[in-house]
Amino acid sequence: MFSRKLLVMYLFVLAIFCFTNDNYAFGNEANKNWKASPDLVEKLTKGRSETNYSEQRVPKYTLPNPLVLTDGAKVTDAQTWRTKRRPEILELFRKYVYGRAPIARPENMSFEVFDLEKKALDGLATRKQVTVNFTGKKDEPTMDILIYLPNASAKPVPVFVVLNFGGNHTIHSDPAIKLSERWMRSGGEGVVKNRADEKSRGRSSSRFNVEEILKRGYGLATIYYGDIDPDFHDGFKNGVHPVFDKLIDGKRAPDAWGSIGAWAWGLSRAMDYFESDDNIDNKRVAVLGHSRLGKTALWAGARDERFAFVISNNSGCGGAALSRRAYGETVGRINTSFPHWFCENFKQYNGKEDELPVDQHMLIALMAPRPVYVTSADGDLWADPRGEFLACRYASGVYRLLGLKGLGVREMPGLDQPVQKGTIGYHVRSGGHNLTEYDWQRFMDFADVHFSD
Numbered sequence: 061m062f063s064r065k066l067l068v069m070y071l072f073v074l075a076i077f078c079f080t081n082d083n084y085a086f087g088n089e090a091n092k093n094w095k096a097s098p099d100l101v102e103k104l105t106k107g108r109s110e111t112n113y114s115e116q117r118v119p120k121y122t123l124p125n126p127l128v129l130t131d132g133a134k135v136t137d138a139q140t141w142r143t144k145r146r147p148e149i150l151e152l153f154r155k156y157v158y159g160r161a162p163i164a165r166p167e168n169m170s171f172e173v174f175d176l177e178k179k180a181l182d183g184l185a186t187r188k189q190v191t192v193n194f195t196g197k198k199d200e201p202t203m204d205i206l207i208y209l210p211n212a213s214a215k216p217v218p219v220f221v222v223l224n225f226g227g228n229h230t231i232h233s234d235p236a237i238k239l240s241e242r243w244m245r246s247g248g249e250g251v252v253k254n255r256a257d258e259k260s261r262g263r264s265s266s267r268f269n270v271e272e273i274l275k276r277g278y279g280l281a282t283i284y285y286g287d288i289d290p291d292f293h294d295g296f297k298n299g300v301h302p303v304f305d306k307l308i309d310g311k312r313a314p315d316a317w318g319s320i321g322a323w324a325w326g327l328s329r330a331m332d333y334f335e336s337d338d339n340i341d342n343k344r345v346a347v348l349g350h351s352r353l354g355k356t357a358l359w360a361g362a363r364d365e366r367f368a369f370v371i372s373n374n375s376g377c378g379g380a381a382l383s384r385r386a387y388g389e390t391v392g393r394i395n396t397s398f399p400h401w402f403c404e405n406f407k408q409y410n411g412k413e414d415e416l417p418v419d420q421h422m423l424i425a426l427m428a429p430r431p432v433y434v435t436s437a438d439g440d441l442w443a444d445p446r447g448e449f450l451a452c453r454y455a456s457g458v459y460r461l462l463g464l465k466g467l468g469v470r471e472m473p474g475l476d477q478p479v480q481k482g483t484i485g486y487h488v489r490s491g492g493h494n495l496t497e498y499d500w501q502r503f504m505d506f507a508d509v510h511f512s513d
């Protein structure tokens with residue numbers, strides 16, 4: 061009698077669990093959808109008790125609707141999206157999150173191709189190195205773009221443009237790549253007193269399988285992000301900020317661009333160069349970034365629609381992850397550790413994610429109708445994989461309004477099960493926070509589909 065009661069209770073609890081947990085499925089499906097490893101959650105929680113890694117502790121939240129105008133009117137057609145809601149959302153991100161770039165394309169900006177090698181990498185590629193001088197004046201900030209284009213193609217080629225963390229010379233051991241002389245973050249092989257030396261050549265080549273990219277018919281362009289703005293907080297005294305900032309009574313505006321805004325602006329200047337290069341198919345340029353540079357790629361793609369495909373790799377907080385979930389890194393945490401990344405206004409939402417007029421699904425929606433691809437990694441709970449997935453899911457309504465599929469699934473896929481059915485691609489990969497060969501292959505698969513004639 062007693063045990064029967066227990067059995068009934070057990071079945072009752074199980075039924076409640078099944079109904080409330082939207083990822084639960086019966087039979088073989090049970091392990092299909094990705095979930096954070098409980099062991100990892102426990103370990104991380106022990107190591108960082110102020111950070112939430114538990115789904116149960118995600119606050120209840122309501123997301124702003126990308127398809128409702130600020131005045132409350134519903135967006136029900138593509139034209140209203142295009143002419144009213146999209147500009148409105150873009151402006152909210154400018155004003156409250158990333159800040160406003162004070163200038164578009166500077167009038168006297170110049171390009172100098174200082175290296176052209178048609179038989180680079182054993183004849184596989186043409187290598188170009190180009191200096192972009194933002195103002196055209198001597199001694200003012202410049203950035204170097206390293207470009208490899210596949211020789212196998214007679215036509216202009218689609219290109220992936222990627223900011224890198226350690227200098228262009230770190231992406232491949234090709235000795236002809238100019239060794240960066242700029243400030244570098246310390247740590248890591250080949251960086252002494254914040255300057256790179258010969259030992260750092262090829263150091264991050266595992267993140268850039270250049271030969272493989274070329275063999276698949278794509279070009280690669282890369283820029284050291286520190287050329288645009290060195291990544292430390294100095295009150296915006298170096299990089300492009302002091303050159304272009306418009307101060308009000310000697311002060312920066314609360315919506316003045318931070319470093320992510322500057323890096324994204326630099327990517328647009330690279331796009332300006334691509335438009336002048338006949339070997340590059342400038343209608344097929346994909347912008348890709350990892351981590352903080354994944355946040356940057358998303359912002360670059362949102363503000364500059366010349367990027368035809370936008371890829372965020374493990375971008376997390378301030379990138380693809382929903383801020384309101386406050387899972388892993390939070391708005392308060394990121395603004396404290398990296399006070400120079402976003403605009404000053406963003407700081408008023410520290411611990412108050414619910415009051416943000418936007419959330420990151422709206423950033424992804426700004427890419428529509430262009431393809432966008434978001435990745436997460438199993439071990440990278442700091443970046444909130446589920447929050448990254450949900451942002452893609454909730455951006456999908458905008459794609460559907462435009463007659464496209466969006467993400468095309470409602471549930472998180474399993475590990476290493478890429479979702480590539482619609483115009484939003486997503487995967488959660490085995491392993492940790494990194495940009496891997498697996499990620500690149502999936503991006504190229506997606507580009508093959510969306511860049512085909």
Ligand code: GCU
Binds near residue numbers: 350352375442
């Ligand atoms: C830190 C930061 C993240 C960022 C990452 C990176 O972990 O908290 O927001 O994405 O650095 O850029 O490597």
